[in-house]
Structure formats: C-alpha cells, structure tokens
Amino acid sequence: MSVPATQKQWLIEGQDNDFKGLVYQDGPIPKVGENEVLVKLSGASLNYRDLIIPKGMYPFPLDLPVVAGSDGAGEVLAVGSKVTTWKQGDKVVTLFNQGHQFGPISDAASKSGLGGVLDGTLRQYGVFNENGLVRAPANLSHVEAATLTCAGLTSWNALYGLKPLKPGETVLVQGTGGVSLFTLQFAKAAGARVIATTSSAAKAEKLKQLGADFVINYVEDKNWGETARKCVPDGIDHVIEVGGEATLTQSLKAVKFEGIISIIGFLGGTQPKDSIMEVLSRICTIRGVYVGSKAQMVEMVAAIEANDIKPVIDQKVFTLETAKEAYEYMWKKGHFGKVGITIE
Numbered sequence: 001m002s003v004p005a006t007q008k009q010w011l012i013e014g015q016d017n018d019f020k021g022l023v024y025q026d027g028p029i030p031k032v033g034e035n036e037v038l039v040k041l042s043g044a045s046l047n048y049r050d051l052i053i054p055k056g057m058y059p060f061p062l063d064l065p066v067v068a069g070s071d072g073a074g075e076v077l078a079v080g081s082k083v084t085t086w087k088q089g090d091k092v093v094t095l096f097n098q099g100h101q102f103g104p105i106s107d108a109a110s111k112s113g114l115g116g117v118l119d120g121t122l123r124q125y126g127v128f129n130e131n132g133l134v135r136a137p138a139n140l141s142h143v144e145a146a147t148l149t150c151a152g153l154t155s156w157n158a159l160y161g162l163k164p165l166k167p168g169e170t171v172l173v174q175g176t177g178g179v180s181l182f183t184l185q186f187a188k189a190a191g192a193r194v195i196a197t198t199s200s201a202a203k204a205e206k207l208k209q210l211g212a213d214f215v216i217n218y219v220e221d222k223n224w225g226e227t228a229r230k231c232v233p234d235g236i237d238h239v240i241e242v243g244g245e246a247t248l249t250q251s252l253k254a255v256k257f258e259g260i261i262s263i264i265g266f267l268g269g270t271q272p273k274d275s276i277m278e279v280l281s282r283i284c285t286i287r288g289v290y291v292g293s294k295a296q297m298v299e300m301v302a303a304i305e306a307n308d309i310k311p312v313i314d315q316k317v318f319t320l321e322t323a324k325e326a327y328e329y330m331w332k333k334g335h336f337g338k339v340g341i342t343i344e
Ligand SMILES: NC(=O)c1ccc[n+]([C@@H]2O[C@H](COP(=O)([O-])OP(=O)(O)OC[C@H]3O[C@@H](n4cnc5c(N)ncnc54)[C@H](OP(=O)(O)O)[C@@H]3O)[C@@H](O)[C@H]2O)c1
Pocket: 046, 047, 048, 049, 150, 151, 154, 174, 175, 176, 177, 178, 179, 180, 197, 198, 199, 200, 203, 218, 242, 243, 246, 247, 263, 264, 265, 266, 267, 268, 289, 290, 291, 333, 334, 335, 337
C-alpha cells in the first residue's frame, strides 16, 4: 500500500460549547522513527472524555492543538529500523496512555494520553512508539477492537487491577455507556452476577439480553442502591461508579463491607455530597481508576479471545468524515454501548 503525503484528520484547535474547535483538515503523515510504527487506522470509537475535551470540561492534562481520539485500530504498514515487536500486516490497537506499560501509573505516563497530550486516532494514519500498541483480538473487527483502548481497559482495570473479581461475586454497573457494558460482559464471562441500572425501559431489555441478572431504573427508583443491595444477600463486591455526584450516595448504600467502589467517571457532576467518613462506616475501599497499563490490556485481549466477547457497538456507526456528527449523537446520550467510526 502506498502512503500519500497528507491525510484527513480531526484536530482540536480550541475549546467551546458547540464542538466548533474540532476541525476536519488535511494533516501531515509523521515520519517513522527508528522505534516507531506506521499504522493505517481503520476503526475508532468515542468516549465521553473525547466529547468534553473540545467542550473545555476535561480536568486532566491537555496539549492543544492535538489530533482527537484515543481509540484506534488498524494494520501496521511500516516499522522503524529498531522495531522488534511488529511487522507489516500485524493488526493492532492503540494503548491509551502510551507510557503506561505495567504496574502503577507514573506521573510521566499519566501525561501521555492519545487525543489529549499526544496526537490521537481520528486520522487515516498514525505513527506510534512500538510500545504504544497492543495486538488486536483475532475475533474482532477494527471498529470493535478500537473500543478496547479506553472503555474496555478501564473496565478491566476496575475488575482486576486491585482485588481481582471472583466467580460468584456481584458487580454493579451504572447506565449503558461503554465502560458499564464492558464491565457487564467481563463480569459475566468471569462467572459473576451483575446488577445494572439504566434510565430507559428499552435499554433495560438490552441489558437483560447481555446477561444482567437484575436491572433497576435509576430514574424511577431514586433509592436504587438499597434496592440493589436487596437483590443479593451477600451484597455487592464491585461498584463501577461512573455518575459521580449523581450516584455516589447510592453506590455507598449498595457496596458490601470490604467491597470496592471504583471511581471511574463523573457523568452526573463532580461534587459528591458524601463525607469521606462514609468509607469508614461502610468499611469499603474507594479507588480512583485511570484506564490501565499495556500489561493489563494484553491480559484483557486474551480474555476477549478465549470468551469470544464482542464489544457492544451502537447501531449508528459513523465515518471519519462524519465524526463530528458522532460527537453530537453521543452528547445527546441516545447511544447504547460504544459509538464506532470507520476510517477509509
Ligand atoms: N477514569 C477513567 O480512566 C475513565 C475511562 C473511561 C471513561 N471514564 C469516565 O466514565 C464515564 C462513563 O464513560 P463512558 O464512555 O462509558 O460514557 P458514555 O458511553 O457516555 O455513558 C453514557 C451513559 O451513562 C449513563 N448515565 C448518565 N448519567 C447517569 C447517571 N446519573 N446514573 C447512571 N447512569 C448514567 C446513561 O445510561 P442510560 O442511558 O442507560 O441511563 C448514558 O447513556 C465518563 O464520566 C467518562 O469520562 C473514565
């Protein structure tokens, strides 16, 4: 495949309320350094984080202007002279924090996020350090594989990064976004029970089809944390907290003694009302999770292949050219699972 001189890309030039700072333009194809790999990107997907970067609401390090998007998958086109891990034709998926290889995240690695600090994946071609890529699962398409970079790996880290989930334990997931649905799928594959919440009756049916053991409508049942606790006599071992201010009070009611609340997101605001002393009265662990390492991603890929897990992609899939419509679509919260983007 011949590589053109320029490519199409989405650049975040500035921040405003209407995604106006997200610009579709011609960009360069970076030169491949000796430890780098040129990838023809064919699939991408969006995360809530991708939406709030151009909106100016993202609280973590950024270096604008930057090519948007953390989630990407495609095929290796060329490798630098010192690359040993990859060869032309390998199918790969991007690592979110390019510097987070294994173990606890370092300060430097926490500032190596694609589509935030480093140029991301909403483009036709990307050049990455050879350590910033992971082999894509053989059972997934490029768009499916792309969804693993952020939502997939975050779920995996939440379930296995501190106190690994065991068969027979119970996991609570909130809403039907990417992180929550990956957690549901990983937990069911591990032989755990899943309690899921949603605001929608139609989505409740889909959650049951995916294997959720109990589904609670969090709009109708404001005290859903207590309700969740009553569903399982032994209580909830892992709560995957994505709502922040809107959900933490109920998550604290749901978690069992010695259980873990993984603080992942803040879809419902960032100012929870509960005192930190609640952690003592609930005798639980509250843990912040920031995506995950390459070592964890390799383990996750193995589990996805062994269990033939297919990421849940919303029925509406976009193209690179129409990616801004994907941002607007996801912002309205009509999606179920991941919003996918194909790249020609
Ligand atoms: N810490 C990390 O490393 C990390 C990594 C990935 C994501 N995140 C964060 O995790 C959160 C989820 O990300 P995502 O990409 O999965 O989001 P997403 O796909 O945009 O999730 C949207 C869904 O979340 C549900 N939701 C919204 N408000 C809710 C509330 N108050 N209570 C319960 N559910 C609610 C809704 O489900 P229903 O329509 O079913 O009601 C909505 O459709 C975001 O805040 C994101 O920034 C953090």
